[in-house]
Amino acid sequence: MAGNKIKTFSIVEWFVLAIVIVATLSLQPTPEEPAEVELESTKITGTLELSTRSAMNSLGLDDFKLGPLATVDLISNPVISKNCLDCQFPVTGINVYGQVIITELIDQDNRQGRVEAILNLSYLREIDSQDLIYREWLIFDWNAGDLSSNLEIQIVHNPPRWSPATNNHASFIETENGIITRSGPEIIVQFLTENQTSISGCLPDSFLCRGTSPDANLMTSSVPLEQSLEINHPQTWTKYDISQTGETPQEKLSIRDLFELEQELDQTASWCPIIDQPIQNSKSWEVSYSQSTISPLSSWLYALSIPTNSFSPTGEVWSEAEYADFTCSTLTDNDGNLNLGIFSQ
Incomplete structure (x- = not known):
């Protein structure tokens, strides 16, 4: 099943x-x-x-x-x-x-x-x-x-x-x-x-x-x-230029809700560990507000002796690129510097 x-x-x-x-x-x-x-x-x-x-x-x-x-x-x-x-x-x-x-x-x-x-x-x-x-x-x-x-x-x-x-x-x-x-x-x-x-x-x-x-x-x-x-280090993320392609990516990333998204951007810089495959769908948005604090399961982490990390993702551009087998989503500043990257497969 x-x-x-x-x-x-x-x-x-x-x-x-x-x-x-x-x-x-x-x-x-x-x-x-x-x-x-x-x-x-x-x-x-x-x-x-x-x-x-x-x-x-x-x-x-x-x-x-x-x-x-x-x-x-x-x-x-x-x-x-x-x-x-x-x-x-x-x-x-x-x-x-x-x-x-x-x-x-x-x-x-x-x-x-x-x-x-x-x-x-x-x-x-x-x-x-x-x-x-x-x-x-x-x-x-x-x-x-x-x-x-x-x-x-x-x-x-x-x-x-x-x-x-x-x-x-x-x-x-x-x-x-x-x-x-x-x-x-x-x-x-x-x-x-x-x-x-x-x-x-x-x-x-x-x-x-x-x-x-x-x-x-x-x-x-x-x-x-x-x-x-x-252990082996995680994949290296590579910077590349991204343009609007196709439709809005189908995978609904709830992290979008952390930001107030404004107008769509025709072209911007993004990041992904894999960039040698064709993009099926991609979109980028201007971010007007991104000060939400993520502090997942703070009490559970402390109870289990794990540091209670929290962070406030900040940036000016939110991008999503959907490939055949995976999706890359990033939060960057206006100069294309990576603040948050999510690779899901």
Whole structure:
């Protein structure tokens, strides 16, 4: 049961499952400060009930009813990329890899099914010794047969964004057994032992969920790791000129809603990792306002020891180029400099 492969993509929807599954990792320090924090490899197991439409759509399950169960068996590791050709500072991050089995799937005709998938998720950032982040990458590879998808996001910070490490978060309060969110989706973190943690909670927009009957129940266990694992660096984005071609791209990128788009532009500069294929449809718009702040699942990230990143995408031109097998969308300034790039396949 493949479903419709043309899916509505939303930054927030995608984070709903991907980051919840990522769970439990803290980004490690740069190689310039290796002795301050012990590196750890973390095993993540547990279940997640896909109780919201956004969680379903994020995995291409648009045509199925709410409520299937995702069982995860993942390993997360700190990683380093050493083959970036245009980086000034170290590129470090996390990688989560493993199996996700989705059961109790029911389509609109009440037929039952299941999905067995391999998740490979990496988050990288180029950061200096002063905690200034210059670029971030998010690479999501969901290998699930006909429901497979690939997504790559690059965020360029100019000027660089300061992201100091902190152990405090206003969204949580301490209890006898751990910490719990003050408001919003209820998330409970219990520190069982020095190396084991239990995390349970509710997905955003899961209005009937409570801490006594959570959507997610995850267990984590960590072991020391001698050094970060090396991974290949993400694709290199190439600048090119783009003209209006065909119709407005069919894939509806919900990130458009973050901007107030004005008149269409006949020709502008854009970016894409692959530029040797013919464009089927492309459009560019002048952006009059782009100060929306994206802070996906801030409480979940903190509960799972992941930095609570947020960013406000800014730029003057929003472009979308649709190819036969993939789409490139970018936010640039008037000089064509890349601020945000999204490659979806």
